[in-house]
Amino acid sequence: SQQGEEDPQALSIQEGENATMNCSYKTSINNLQWYRQNSGRGLVHLILIRSNEREKHSGRLRVTLDTSKKSSSLLITASRAADTASYFCATAGPYNNNDMRFGAGTRLTVKP
């Protein structure tokens, strides 16, 4: 069964706007990762945040993690048409990073 649940399921914005996607999970985690997938192709790793971290930045991406609420958010600033993709959060359990549990994803559309 899937662990993370992304919200919203779909998001449509204009180029230049910010996009915020949320992820909730159910059990204790070691880390949480965000991935991007273009048109049903392979997943591209975006960022990993450990359970003892609260915020992490990578370029135009900002990820937050609230372990007390079992939730995370991904913010993409100044979005571009090329950011159009599906975004997934994945959680890793306490023992290893390889059995990751993915949510159903948020489908982001950035209109030029």
Added chain:
Amino acid sequence: DAGVTQSPTHLIKTRGQQVTLRCSPKSGHDTVSWYQQALGQGPQFIFQYYEEEERQRGNFPDRFSGHQFPNYSSELNVNALLLGDSALYLCASSLGASPYGRLYNEQFFGPGTRLTVL
């Protein structure tokens, strides 16, 4: 440096048949994980191979089996195919030897194999 490669890209089979999918990990990686992604869903973990052994398995029936070779490449076999096995099958590789690696190393995904069962 080639990333994770998978073959074939697309595959069409009929119910009851058997299929073998192949994955070559990123150079230097020793651990391969397989995921099934149904249309509109997130990937679901099938199993993981390390040192030629299945180290961990998700909630998939025994019809799904795998193998890892000494060069770390891997195969996923599915027997007695069902219509519901139609999906994108993703392979991911990582470094899994050390405890730190198992906890924090990024998984690199291949482009996937699209399996259609008719």
